[in-house]
Amino acid sequence: MITAIDAKTALVLIDLQKGIMGLPTAHSTEQVLEKSIELIKAFRSKNLPIVFVNVNPLGAKWTQARVEQSTAPKGEEAIEQARLAMEASGFFDLVPQLDVQPDDILITKNTWSAFYNTPLHEILQKLDITGIVLAGVATSIGVEGTARNASEHGYNITFVEDAMTDMHLSAHENSLKSIFPRIGELGTTADVISTLQKN
Known part of the structure; x- marks a missing residue:
């Protein structure tokens, strides 16, 4: 339940990019996008910062480590081939419906x-941000990974339940039920907008 949203809060939208939004997910990515756009409008009306995050993991150290399940290309030639194909398909591009504006904050993570190895924390600190509202894809990956670091930095976190989804329903539900309540508050898009309007 959302009890408050800080006066200095940023909306952080995770990986709403063509390549991710085109993957099979537990919930409709169209709904996630629709709710994200509602949040964007609400934050713009309050002149609060909006952070658009996309991911490009190609060649990142963690993608080259031994794992049991990996879809990441390994080796320079394979990485370059993947980069060219993904760039040609627009995989890394934010979906155009987000209507990114010049004053918005753009972060590419790998x-x-x-937060890891990006300027996000420093940018938010310069803006005196104390809270973040989090949404995006995938719940148990980009959203939870960002949330864990945000918690370690001491941000008050609000999770927007109906503006996120995952490739696996069980992973989505685990984040919502077991992880997020321990590091923040949860609510719907309508809850977030209603609370914002009271500030």
Whole structure:
């Protein structure tokens, strides 16, 4: 349940990019996009910052480590081939419906977290941001990875339940039920907008 949203709060939208939004997910990515656009409009009306995050993990150290399940290309030639194909398909591009504006904050991450090895924390600190509202895809990967680091930095976190989804329903539900309540508050898009309007 959302009890408050800080006066200095940023909306952080995770990986709403063509390649991710085109993957099979547990919930409709159209709904995630629709709710994200509602959040964007609400934050713009309050002149609060909006952070758009996309991911490009190609060649990142973690993608070259031994794992049991990997879809990441390994080796320079394979990475370059993947980069060319993904760029040609627009995989990394944010979906155009987001209507990104010049004053918005753009972050490209190469891991699960939008904070790791990016300037996000420093940018938010310069803006005196104390809270973040989080949404996007995938719940258990980019959203949870970012949330864990945000919690470690001491941000008040609000999770928008109906503006996120995952490739696996069980992973989505685990994040919502077991992880997020321990590091933030949860609510719907309508809850977030209603609380914002009271500020």
